[in-house]
Amino acid sequence: MNLEKVLFAFFTILALTLNFGFFVGDVDNPAHHNAYELFAALVVSLVATIMKFGDRAHIGALLLATSLVADLQLITAALIWGSTLYVMEQQLTPGITASIVSLSGGALLANLISVLLLVVETVTFRR
Amino acid sequence: MNNVIYLMLRRMRLPLILLVLTYAVSILGLTLIPGADDQGNPWRMDFFHAIYFVSFLGSTIGFGEIPYPFTGAQRMWTTFVIYAAVISWLYAIGSLLTLIQDPGLRRVLALSAFTRQVRSLPKQFFIVCGYGDAGSWLVHELTERGMYCVVVDQDRDNILSLEVEDLHTDVPGLQGDATESGTLISAGLKHHLCRGVICLTGSDDSNLEIAITSKLLAPEVAVFCQSDYSDSAANMLSFGTDHIIDPFGIFASRFSLMFHAPSMYLVYEWMTAVHNAPLSELKTPPPGTWVLCGYGRFGKSVHEHLALKGIKTRLIEADVQATTAPEGTIAGRGTEAGTLLEADIQFAAGVIAGTDDDANNLSILITARDLNPNLFTVGRQNLRSKDEIFKAARIDLTMQPSVITAQQILSLILAPLLDDFLRLASEQTEEWANLLVSRVAGVVEDVAPTLWELEVSPLHMPTVFDCLIRSEEVRIEHLCADPRNRPDRLPVVPLLLKRDTGNLLLPAIDTQLRGGDQLLLCGREEARAHVDHIMHDHRALHYTRTGIDRPSGTMWRWLMRGRT
Numbered sequence: 001m002n003l004e005k006v007l008f009a010f011f012t013i014l015a016l017t018l019n020f021g022f023f024v025g026d027v028d029n030p031a032h033h034n035a036y037e038l039f040a041a042l043v044v045s046l047v048a049t050i051m052k053f054g055d056r057a058h059i060g061a062l063l064l065a066t067s068l069v070a071d072l073q074l075i076t077a078a079l080i081w082g083s084t085l086y087v088m089e090q091q092l093t094p095g096i097t098a099s100i101v102s103l104s105g106g107a108l109l110a111n112l113i114s115v116l117l118l119v120v121e122t123v124t125f126r127r
Numbered sequence: 128m129n130n131v132i133y134l135m136l137r138r139m140r141l142p143l144i145l146l147v148l149t150y151a152v153s154i155l156g157l158t159l160i161p162g163a164d165d166q167g168n169p170w171r172m173d174f175f176h177a178i179y180f181v182s183f184l185g186s187t188i189g190f191g192e193i194p195y196p197f198t199g200a201q202r203m204w205t206t207f208v209i210y211a212a213v214i215s216w217l218y219a220i221g222s223l224l225t226l227i228q229d230p231g232l233r234r235v236l237a238l239s240a241f242t243r244q245v246r247s248l249p250k251q252f253f254i255v256c257g258y259g260d261a262g263s264w265l266v267h268e269l270t271e272r273g274m275y276c277v278v279v280d281q282d283r284d285n286i287l288s289l290e291v292e293d294l295h296t297d298v299p300g301l302q303g304d305a306t307e308s309g310t311l312i313s314a315g316l317k318h319h320l321c322r323g324v325i326c327l328t329g330s331d332d333s334n335l336e337i338a339i340t341s342k343l344l345a346p347e348v349a350v351f352c353q354s355d356y357s358d359s360a361a362n363m364l365s366f367g368t369d370h371i372i373d374p375f376g377i378f379a380s381r382f383s384l385m386f387h388a389p390s391m392y393l394v395y396e397w398m399t400a401v402h403n404a405p406l407s408e409l410k411t412p413p414p415g416t417w418v419l420c421g422y423g424r425f426g427k428s429v430h431e432h433l434a435l436k437g438i439k440t441r442l443i444e445a446d447v448q449a450t451t452a453p454e455g456t457i458a459g460r461g462t463e464a465g466t467l468l469e470a471d472i473q474f475a476a477g478v479i480a481g482t483d484d485d486a487n488n489l490s491i492l493i494t495a496r497d498l499n500p501n502l503f504t505v506g507r508q509n510l511r512s513k514d515e516i517f518k519a520a521r522i523d524l525t526m527q528p529s530v531i532t533a534q535q536i537l538s539l540i541l542a543p544l545l546d547d548f549l550r551l552a553s554e555q556t557e558e559w560a561n562l563l564v565s566r567v568a569g570v571v572e573d574v575a576p577t578l579w580e581l582e583v584s585p586l587h588m589p590t591v592f593d594c595l596i597r598s599e600e601v602r603i604e605h606l607c608a609d610p611r612n613r614p615d616r617l618p619v620v621p622l623l624l625k626r627d628t629g630n631l632l633l634p635a636i637d638t639q640l641r642g643g644d645q646l647l648l649c650g651r652e653e654a655r656a657h658v659d660h661i662m663h664d665h666r667a668l669h670y671t672r673t674g675i676d677r678p679s680g681t682m683w684r685w686l687m688r689g690r691t
Contacts, residue, residue: 035174036158043151050144054137082175 011048012063012118015070016111018044023108027101028094035081038104042074045107048114059121066114073107134235138226142219149215153181153208160204164195172201185212237301238313244299245315248275253540254314256305256337257327258285260511260529261353263292265325268401268537270294277314279305281328306336308344316345323349323369325536331359338368351536355424370546372535374528375428382505382524383432385412390560394552397567398545398622398649399538400575406568407575410523412503415476416441420461420491422452425481425507425528441470445482462490467498477503477523485513489520542578544647548623551632563620563633567649570618576649578622581606581662583644590661590668595642601672603646604636608671610661617657619650 018041025032049067052060077100084096092100157177164170172180176194183190184205197205226232252275255262259280266276266289278289278300289300303310305328315321324341326334331354338350349369354360360371384392389409396407417433419426422444433440442456443466459466461480472478478495480488485508492504506522508514517525538545552560567576585592594601603624609615624634625645631638640646648658661667669677678684 036155039151039155039174043147046147047144050140050147053140053143054133054135056133078174085173086175 008048008051009118011044011051012067012111012114015041015045015048015067016108016115019070019074019104019108019111023101023104025101028098030092030094030097033097033101038074038078038081038100041104041107042071042078045070045074045111059117063114063117066110066117070107070110070114073103073110077101077103077107134232135226139219139222142215142222146215146219149211150181150185153185153211154178156204156208157181157201160198160200162195162198162201170195181208181212184208185216187213238303241299241301242313244297245277245313245318248277248299248315248318248320250275251320251322252277252315252318253322254279254311254316254324255327256280256311256325256333257329258282258289258300259327259329260527261533262325262327263288264511264530265327265533265536266298267292267294268533269540270296270298272541274540277301279303279310279314281305306333306340308340311337311340312344316341316348321345321348323351323540325351327353327532329353331356335359335363338363339366342366342368351539353532370536370539372532373428374531374535375425377531377535378425378526378528379428379432382412382429382526383436383438385410386414386436386438388557388560390557390564391552391555393564394560395549397564397575398549398578399534401534404575406571406573410503412505412524413476414438416471416474418443418461418467418470418472418475418478418495420444420478420480420488421482421507422450422456423481423483425483425526426450426479429479429481441475443467443470460487460491462487462494464494464498467491467495472498472502475499475502477505479505479507481505481507481526483507483509485509485516489516492520492522538578542580542647544580544623544625544645545578547625547630548632548647551623551630555632566620570620570650572651574651576620577652577655578647578649579655581646581648581658583640583642583646588662590663590665591640592642593665594668594672595640599672601640601668602636603634603638603640605668605671606640606646606658606661607636608661610657610664610667610671613671613674617650617654619648619654619658621646621648623647 018037022033022037022041045067049064049071052064052067055061055064080096080100080103081092084090084092154174154177157172157180158174159171162170162172180193253269254277255266256279258266258278262278262280266278269276273296275296276298278286278298280286280300280302281304283302286300286302289298301310301314305311305314311324316324324337326337328334328337334352334354338352341348341350346367351370351372352363352368353372353374354363355373355375360373363371381392381395384395389411393407393409400407416439419430419440420443422430422442426442426444430440430442442452443459443461444450444452444456445458445460447456447458457466457469459469461467472495478492480491482488488506488508492506495502496504504522505524505526506517506520508517508525508527511527511529570576581587583591583595591601603621607617607619607621609617621634621636623646624631624638626641626643661671666677666679669675678687
């Protein structure tokens with residue numbers, strides 16, 4: 001067992017699960033989507049990205065790319081949320097909620113690909 | 128370059144993760160801790176303000192407690208955040224600085240910068256392995272002529288001195304082991320503009336290794352190799368090293384020429400002299416018995432050549448056994464009067480100090496001159512840094528191995544025909560050499576002649592080639608006439624004409640040129656520009672051929688029609 005591999009897989013899968021946790025629920029209902037969950041998903045996704053830095057293998061490059069996509073989607077979602085509340089100073093409308101949640105849905109897809117790649121790498125790994 | 132980015136990213140993983148986690152925990156804490164607004168109602172900080180607060184706190188800017196004054200719990204948490212953020216920033220910046228300072232990374236950075244520089248060299252270049260006395264001299268001379276070089280040296284100090292040197296072209300330098308093929312390849316061995324590899328590392332083994340590597344990886348690249356031992360020279364020859372330079376052999380054979388064929392010696396000396404150097408004057412060493420101190424590589428070579436010319440030598444050597452010195456050799460260093468007297472220095476014609484220690488050589492020469500003021504003194508100067516002292520000692524003939532090597536390589540590069548010329552010249556008589564010397568001296572006055580080569584080809588001599596196509600005859604004298612006033616001759620002496628039917632030594636000036644001819648000329652530097660002009664300007668060639676200055680404008684040509 002390799003601690004680095006454990007942590008790597010842990011963060012990759014945690015990013016997916018937290019992202020999923022935020023995503024489920026009615027797409028336009030703000031009550032179904034918690035800000036803390038989005039925050040946790042974003043932080044874990046950032047950590048997972050940094051852990052993929054400096055891997056020279058081809059699959060490592062793919063993992064980094066999908067991870068960066070997830071970060072980008074989640075940061076955009078958080079920015080929309082923040083600017084709605086504090087820049088435009090209005091409450092979350094169903095339309096804005098829907099766009100935040102669908103952005104996180106895109107991130108979810110990217111995280112799903114990350115996990116799939118991780119599984120592929122593990123399956124093809126030979127001692 | 129990619130390697131560097133990967134390395135940096137990999138090493139920055141931990142500090143970056145620590146930074147992200149510190150920020151996350153701080154922000155989360157601020158949003159969870161209960162606070163109060165300006166009316167004292169319970170209030171919790173939202174994510175937006177928490178991120179804003181931690182961002183300016185972490186960078187130690189500190190705008191104060193916003194949007195409302197903090198409660199005690201918030202302040203306690205903020206204290207923790209301050210320390211955590213500062214420590215993680217210090218750790219991250221510290222790691223980055225360590226990374227930049229890392230010698231491994233610096234080497235990678237230097238190598239990638241070097242490779243990039245080599246790749247973008249605009250013209251043909253030479254790889255010089257070893258930037259010692261000979262290497263730096265050669266690089267200086269080559270760049271002075273607008274040629275490009277790449278330097279590889281194991282010694283960091285040498286590369287640093289290359290960086291501060293004021294050279295005419297940009298010379299990329301790398302600290303590395305040139306015997307490794309990877310180093311040579313990054314120095315451009317396989318580059319299509321690489322013309323040659325010059326091995327001047329100071330060690331025959333390293334030179335040999337570089338020569339083998341170059342010849343195997345890039346057979347078409349010329350290899351110039353310094354060699355001090357005859358067995359390694361034979362080894363280098365066996366796999367096709369193009370030019371092997373043995374400075375001791377070169378000096379010894381020229382020195383022995385000075386006794387019987389001083390003009391021949393001058394021919395060699397002048398033709399391989401430095402750019403714009405003052406012309407060396409002829410000093411004839413007196414015949415008689417010579418005292419030779421040091422029977423190393425240098426001593427052996429001189430001894431052998433002098434013996435061939437029938438000049439007797441008395442040998443002095445400190446280590447008679449190790450150098451296998453012949454019978455009758457006097458044991459000693461030669462720096463003390465006793466040993467010199469034992470070698471009958473009072474009756475000797477000259478003394479040669481040929482040890483590998485400059486201080487000893489000077490001491491030998493000065494002691495010997497004290498004992499016999501009429502001696503002809505010959506000194507071997509191993510290091511260029513001793514120039515001043517050797518000059519002050521007023522030695523009749525100074526031999527510098529590094530300069531001889533570098534000069535030889537330089538002339539081989541600048542005028543490959545010189546090799547053929549000197550070989551043919553060595554078969555000529557002293558009278559022939561005497562004539563040539565007076566001819567050259569009449570042309571160049573007081574500086575060493577410049578040598579250059581011409582090739583009769585459409586690219587190099589468009590005007591001459593056009594005439595040849597129209598089957599008009601062009602003779603060497605047409606190239607050597609002054610394009611401003613035809614009866615005057617340019618200060619030029621044609622040395623060799625090389626064509627497929629054979630080589631013509633000192634071709635007569637009425638020799639007709641043919642396509643594919645190669646011509647070696649020597650003369651004053653400014654004559655070269657005039658010859659170049661004739662080779663490229665139809666009017667100039669027409670004038671030197673016929674004496675008629677053809678009008679160049681259409682109008683004037685129309686007016687003058689029928690008169691030419």
